[in-house]
Amino acid sequence: MAINSSISISYSPGVQSMLPILYTAWADRVLSPLEIKLLRQAAANASFLSKEDRSHLLQWGQPDRPPSPLLFRYWEIELQRAAAELPAGMPKTLAHLGLQMGTRAGATAWDTTEVLRQLQEMESALGQISLDTHHQLFGTSPPKAKAGLPARNELARQLAQLLDQPFPDLRERMRSLLSGPGFELQHFEGKEDYRKQVLEWLLHLAQQGFGALAYPFAQGGQQDMGAYATVFEMLGYHDLSLAVKFGVQFGLFGGSIHQLGTKRHHERYLEAIGKGELLGCFAMTETGHGSNVRGLETTITFDPSTDEFVVHSPRESSGKEYIGNALHAQLATVFGQLITHGENHGVHAVLVPIRDMEGNVLPGVRVVDSGYKMGLNGVDNGRIWLDTVRVPRENLLDRFGQVDAQGRYHSPIQNSSRRFFTMLGTLVGGRVCVPRAGLSAAKAGLATAIRYGLSRRQFSSRPNKPETLLLDYPSHQRRLMPLLAKAYALHFSLQQLSQDYVGHDGEDMREIETQAAALKAYATWFTTACLQECREACGGKGYLSENRIDRLKADTDIFTTFEGDNTVLMQLVAKGLLTKFQKAFNEDGNRALLRYLGGRFTTAVSELNPFTVRNTSQQHLLSEEFHLAAFRFRETKLLHNLGERMRGHIKNGKSAYEAGLIVQPHMIALGEAYAERLTLERFVEAARQCPEGAPRQALRKACQLYALHTIEAHKGWYLEADYLAGNKTKAIRREVDELCRQLRALSAPLTDAFGIPDAFVGIKP
Amino acid sequence: MAINSSISISYSPGVQSMLPILYTAWADRVLSPLEIKLLRQAAANASFLSKEDRSHLLQWGQPDRPPSPLLFRYWEIELQRAAAELPAGMPKTLAHLGLQMGTRAGATAWDTTEVLRQLQEMESALGQISLDTHHQLFGTSPPKAKAGLPARNELARQLAQLLDQPFPDLRERMRSLLSGPGFELQHFEGKEDYRKQVLEWLLHLAQQGFGALAYPFAQGGQQDMGAYATVFEMLGYHDLSLAVKFGVQFGLFGGSIHQLGTKRHHERYLEAIGKGELLGCFAMTETGHGSNVRGLETTITFDPSTDEFVVHSPRESSGKEYIGNALHAQLATVFGQLITHGENHGVHAVLVPIRDMEGNVLPGVRVVDSGYKMGLNGVDNGRIWLDTVRVPRENLLDRFGQVDAQGRYHSPIQNSSRRFFTMLGTLVGGRVCVPRAGLSAAKAGLATAIRYGLSRRQFSSRPNKPETLLLDYPSHQRRLMPLLAKAYALHFSLQQLSQDYVGHDGEDMREIETQAAALKAYATWFTTACLQECREACGGKGYLSENRIDRLKADTDIFTTFEGDNTVLMQLVAKGLLTKFQKAFNEDGNRALLRYLGGRFTTAVSELNPFTVRNTSQQHLLSEEFHLAAFRFRETKLLHNLGERMRGHIKNGKSAYEAGLIVQPHMIALGEAYAERLTLERFVEAARQCPEGAPRQALRKACQLYALHTIEAHKGWYLEADYLAGNKTKAIRREVDELCRQLRALSAPLTDAFGIPDAFVGIKP
Incomplete structure (x- = not known):
């Protein structure tokens, strides 16, 4: 878009004088609660504004109505021009610039001292202006990294771009907002004060239009469930109480009206709900x-x-x-x-x-x-x-x-x-969102623990040698690197789930429900385990509230229970798979079964040859083919065995209900294997899609670690099934050790790439 | 001890009138803060007491000076005699009884209405009198279970007797005190109020003489570390902040002066520390x-x-x-x-x-x-x-x-x-105590989760059938029963550790240090994992503070870090074992090695014959011999492999420090195997010591579950080592399922036997 600099909008002197403040407030594309308050106060109190000026200003003080990019760029050019004309020696402040612009626009009867005083007051209420903005206006001082993000190396930057897809701008807006004024994290002694603050935050998000994102255009929304889920995920970095209240108000409550209600309910309620007025x-x-x-x-x-x-x-x-x-x-x-x-x-x-x-x-x-x-x-x-x-x-x-x-x-x-079940299907949105906010919390815990491991030294080889970094201990790498790899794996599988959910056409809903149930359980259990490990890996520092892991852990602990208890969900998954399996079986016996299994089982049989079972070559162990085959074999065999068990119990006179009770633990194992296979496939695919180069290499390593560490965790099962021989499981252990060592070298960029504002990471750099 | 009822002590009328109150206050063998206050106020204000009466009363108002059993029995007989002589129709209250006794003892100038009023005031301040006490005095109303304990069946009662050893009276005193007035658990919004309350509780425990239990007689102590550790364990049911502060004041601080100081430090400080004055x-x-x-x-x-x-x-x-x-x-x-x-x-x-x-x-x-x-x-x-x-x-x-x-x-x-290391050895006391309080918290969590599983129903086989109890779900049994079994296992191994520590003669200190390090790490990791599972097993109820699991979990989370970080401790254990092993090896090569291994390895070799490896008979799988052999094999082989690895790395030019770093994860595995073997041996021994009958059967079942579940958890390792074949690990899984089912039938008495006062168990019966 080429900007024609001859475009000219004639603002009144009052509005002109407010442009520097307006521009600065909107510079990060969001209005913080403080900025809104400031603009409203200015509109109400500034003595140099006319009635028209005031309504003009109020219009730009609505957080859900950002100025168009074109208009914003116009402001920028006007401001730069005016700034260039500031008399030498005049301070480069928003207030001086505003006064200059108002005067240039023809203000005649102004008490300039008084106008300057009022503008200065606003400028000071606005707080520290980002170096970036200052640079844009006055061309001085160096530009700086955005919104509290740690300085990144090139690899981190490239990975971050990847992880920010498909909503990079929205994520950046959320980062600005949440790490800006008005959203500072606090400790509350009592629940009443805390609830009051969370309600305020909620209403502010509603004002910015974030609550209504998934609702129809007609009700002030964007009809964009993917954007809504992204906002929810980002809230997982900030305060989980806010995330959950946000999910209840806009997702569960508003969502129930949206999904289970009809047009008259939408028209009557949704807009007010989105705005937080109801x-x-x-x-x-x-x-x-x-x-x-x-x-x-x-x-x-x-x-x-x-x-x-x-x-x-x-x-x-x-x-x-x-x-x-x-x-x-x-x-x-x-x-x-x-x-x-x-x-x-x-x-x-x-x-x-x-x-x-x-x-x-x-x-x-x-x-x-x-x-x-x-x-x-x-x-x-x-x-x-x-x-x-x-x-x-x-x-x-x-x-x-x-x-x-x-x-x-x-x-x-x-x-x-x-x-x-169709009505309950409307709950799927929650199951798609909840694990994403949980994963954000896990990422914040990992960023904290890894940062700590990269700064804390303990013990040395001899008295006067420098002590060893915690993250250079193989046991410490073993604690954290598989978690880091799994966080990446889950990021991609949850993203894909969201996209499939948003894009579904009703036909494939059953499949998406199964995936959502499985990944919700799998990912939230990960969050619980991951934050526990992060707490312990930070020692006493992990126990202090100032480092946040305590809150992240306590807040997300219920994620394994709400929106469907994980053990119940995993049984639901197994039942879904079993139904599909039995249907295929009943229709056409073993032949259909083989067809259903997509040839997997026959492949598996060839994998069971003595050479493959004992193959410990590194090339084989690190190959996608081996990983995918092993994951698929496990899922398929568990499904097959489960079916056999059920049939056996029923043949022995048990009712289907009783048989289902007995095989419960096997159902949970199957649900997990299904989630693992799905997650690995998504991760492999994401790495394949990544352009050649360092980021792809990093993803490949993380993916290999996720795969081999998962296989290692199930090695008892694989050995029992004669899918792996003892020499191979031992070789896998050595590869996992080696991958942990390699990932440790990448751990700083891999965690920086999460793009978590510093304010939300415990250990300060 | 035969009481000669002709013994007669001549108390003044004033003291006689106070006897019912005194008796009641001391009936549970402890004075609660409220009772002390009451007796002191009475001594200060009661108008009918002489100066001598007052000092008499104050003497009996000291919590660390309980009346001798003989004296207490004398009071009882006197009171029963007076109660029997109460005129028909006169209310059976402490006040009326007191007035009666004072009058009988010759009070002449009393304003009886006024004395009765004062006594009634005291009686009402004393609060509800236990039915037990009332029955003792007046012979009416049925006797009742003690100190808030749930009504127990016979099995629970017998098991409780066993678990209460070797300090049943002390445990009962602690139960009385902690579930009595003044020790009510509370929620505090801010840390300042909370700290104030914990300090008050601490000072009260000190007044009762609990703080000084481990100190020398000369400094007001009992020289009884075992009793001290028991008090600390019991505090784990109540409020972990109190337990930790108690441990810091009397164990770490007082203990450091006791252990690292000399006579002049003891004389100058210990008494004041024990009393909480310093x-x-x-x-x-x-x-x-x-x-x-x-x-x-x-x-x-x-x-x-x-x-x-x-x-x-x-x-x-x-x-x-x-x-x-x-x-x-x-x-x-x-x-x-x-x-x-x-x-x-x-x-x-x-x-x-x-x-x-x-x-x-x-x-x-x-x-x-x-x-x-x-x-x-x-x-x-x-x-x-x-x-x-x-x-x-x-x-x-x-x-x-x-x-x-x-x-x-x-x-x-x-x-x-x-x-x-000798100086650090003084820290061992803490490592002996900490896991015991942690285990108390885990037991309280288990009692809560099992009670919930035995009361909560969910889903039914068909619409009008009663719903299924949670604990009748095999997956729920799988969650909780192995934890219950392990809690018993750890109870016995920690008890034995305490006894060995208390009874050690300095010679065997190295061994005890190793045991303490291993069991501290093993038991506190269990506490963390157990409470997490209990939280999830209670669903949303587990998340509500009213059910306590949140606090138990959050408070004990740091137990894996303080008094020695668990991963560091496990490495310490491995190094200790390795040193012993290498010493034996260096002294006399393989022959000494075999001697050191106590023939275990040779036994193991015979166990590795194809028949044993594949033996799935139930008799074999449930036998102590198999369990002990499998645990010992694992420990020994891990130790052997660790030694080999170290030697290999050093031979390849690594320094001992570097080699130690590389083998870290193996060290942690060895430390765990050592703790497991020790724990199993203690549990087997405890079950053997238990008299024949239902309690022994219950312990045997729990011990079998502990053993097989642990072997199952390591099945990958056992399969790799060719110690177990796949058919055997599968048979073990079935036995674990079956033992979970059997233990579920015993789960109520097994948890009741922990003897946790109701006030500290989340779900109310």
Whole structure:
């Protein structure tokens, strides 16, 4: 885009004088809460502005309406021109520049001393101006790295570009915002202050338009679920309470209306939800029924005499539990058994107002604070009971089940089980997002632990020798390098999952649900294990709150439980795979089975030849072919065995339910193997896509370590299955040692490439 | 002991009237802070007491001077006699009984209404009287289980008796005290309030005489380290901040004076320390030197001109870090390099006053609060720097190294390395205690998770069937039962370690140090892993602070780091074993080696015959012989391989230091194998010692599960070593499944037997 410098917009002197401030506020493409406040105060108080000037200014003070790139560039050129004309000796400040521009634009009756004073006040309220911005305006002082990112070497820079895809600009905006004024991390002694701050942050994100990203254009959104998920991921670096509250408000609550509601619900609610003007919660889980959603006790009973639903918690245990946003919400999406004329149509969702706009709890509603938790104390979780609360019929979120005025039920999905799972399918978005924020926390922990390992020395070979760096200890490399490799692996598999989810056409939903369940469980377990190791690897420093690992760990610990308990999810995965497998089997017996397995098993059989089983050549051990074959063999054989076991138990007279109970541990193993295979495939693919050169080499190494370390972790299984011989598993151990050593040399750029602002990494460089 | 009921002690009417209150206060053999306060107030205010009565009462109001069992029994008989004579219709209260006894003893000028009122006031301040006590006095109402313990079945009762050994009475006293008034667990929003409460608790324990238990009789102690360690273990159920502060004050600080000081230090300090009148800290770790104590930078330089030591932190990084009690301490045991006439004699300890008795920090001392931590926020950790602080020469803790007035150094241990390790050997007490408190926390977590698994139902085979108990899910059994078995295993190995430590005669200290290092690391890693699993096994309930797992987890997380970082300790263990091994080898080559191995290896060779390797008979798999042989084989082979590796690297030109670095991961594996073998041996022995019957059967099952689950965890290694064939490892997996199922049936009594007061278990029954 060529800028024609002869374009000219005629601003009033008042607006001209404010341009340097405006430009600076918008320079990082986001308005911080402080900048918004400043612009609003200026609009309200600056004596030199006309009424038109004020409304002009207010228009540019809306965080979700950034000036167009063209306009911004125009400002820049105007400012540079004016700056060049500043009289020699006049200080190069925003205030002086503003005064100069206002005067040039023809201000006549100004008390220039007073205008300068007011501008200076604003400039000082704006705080430290980035060197970058200063350089743009005045052409002096050197440019500097952006938004608190550590200085990077070339490899780190190239890898960062890769990891920032496909939303590099959005990520950069989030980095600016979260490490800018107003978003400083704090320690709160009590939960009340903490919740208040998190609510403020939430509202600010809403103002910037981040909350509505996934919603339709018509409701002020961008219809961009991928962007929404990226914002959620970035929040994982900052404060997980904010991330979770953000997810509850815009993802679960807003998402339930978006996904389960119809046009009238969208039109009535979504815009206000996106702006944070209507707060809500997602009331599914009950005390008595956590994972077993089908068994919910809450009833939603239609009363034709008043054309209303009566929403009711029949018992203490029917109360909704762990509900996020429960203490701030005005509206709740409540799940319960839909009953019309005495007939139960299964679980549906209905909108129930629980507070008025002044925050008073409505009649029939009881809300109790869940109190302190292991972490996430900035989220207001609560328990909610409803005592025959009446809501109009239109409050039913009726995309998948409608009730007419006569109480007749109608659904586009006849099969009640399919209907139930279709509704639950709307939860998949959460399962796609949650592990990404969890992975951000794990990355922040890894960056902290690796930075510590690269700065801390302990013990030396003899008294006067320099001590050895922690990360030069092979045992320390063994602790951290496989985690670093796995963080990369998960980054790519979760990115791919998000893209598949966003791009799905409804047909492939079943497959995506299985992937989301598997990767959610696999990635969040990783986060828990990774942060534990990082804590220990930092010794006492890892225990101090100032280094953040404690909070990251405590906040993400529940990620393995919420949005579907991991063990339950892994069983879901196994059942999904088994169904597919058995269907193929039943249709056409063993031949279909082989077809289903895509020839994998036959390949596997050739891999089971004595030479391959004992092959310890480095070339073989490091090859993608070996890794992929080993991962696929494990998944396939576990699936096959599981099917055999089930069949065996049933043949021996067990019910399918009993048989399912017995094979549970095998189901979990299969779910994990599935997630591992998927993750390896994504990582291999990402490395292949990477242009030749150092970044690709680094990714290849990390991918090899991920693959071999995973195989090593399952070596007992592989040995039992005669897929690997003892000499080969021992050779694999040696390769893992060697890869850890090689990755240690790359560990600084590999962690820098995560692009985590310094403020969120524990150990300061 | 036969009580002669004709014994008669003539108390004054005033004291007689107080007997019911006194008896009740002492009934559980401890005085709670509230009871002490009550007795002191009574002594100060009760109008019907004479001056002699008051001093009588004060004497019985000292928590460390319980009435003798004989005296207590005498009170009981007197009270029962008086109670039997209470006029019909008179309320059976302590106040009425007291009034009756005072009157019977000849009180004449009493305003009985007023005396009754005062006694009633005291009775009501005393709070709920246990049904047990009431029954003893008045013979009415049924007796009840003690001190908040859950009602137990017979098996639980018998197991509890076993676990309470060898200090059943002390444990019962601790249970009474900690679940009684004044010790209620609380949530504190800020660390200041929390620290204040923990200090109060600490002082109360000191008043009761618990702090001095390990000190010499001459300084008010009991010379009973075993009792001290038991108290520390019991504190692990209550509040870990209290446990840690208790350990710092009486174990590390007091212990350093006890172990490293000489008679004059004992006489001057120990009594005041035991009573909590002198608070202190243990300043060893420095920011720059955590694990590498030999490299400490603090200097202790003798100045002959003033007969003083100058204690100095030369750099910022020389500051003492993570020092517990730093904000409350008046005195510090400071470790540093002892220098006389320019010669460095290595690390020694010196006493440095850091605050006056009013709490003001002394000149030259700088103390900074460590701030918030992941847990243990009731402990006042801080950083301490000393700027040329002068202390008299006698402040050197000089048991292992003296300096005379001329600055001449003398030590009973010539070899400086041996001297250093002898001094560090005094830390062993901490390593014996820490894992026991950690295990208590793990037991409390297990009790919570198992109770939850036995009450929570989820999913059912079909809609109208009752839902399945969580603990009836095989995957849930797999999560929790091996942990329960391992908790028992560690209970016995840690008990044995304590007894060996207490009973050692100096000769076997090296062996005990190795055991302590190995079991400290092994047990504290277990605590971390166990509590993590318990959190997840309780789902959302495990995340709520009301169920305690969060605090137990966060508080014990640092146990893997302090008192010796676990990875460093495991290397220490391996080095100890290697030295012994190489010594034997060097002395007499392979023959000595075989002797050293105690024939284990030869046995092992016979175990490696194809039949044993593939033997899957249940009798074999469940046999102690197989378990012990497999554990010993693993330890021995790891040791042997480690020696070979070291030799190989050195032969290839590596220095011993470099070779040590390379084999680090193998060292850690060996340390673990050593701890496992030791633990299994202790558990097998404990089960053997247990009288025939249900408790022994339960212990055997738990022991089998511990053994087979551990072998299963290492199955990759065993398969690689050709010690087990694939068919055998698969059979082991099935046995583990089966043992989990069997232990689930015993899980309620097995956890009840831990004897954890209800107040400290999360899920209420």
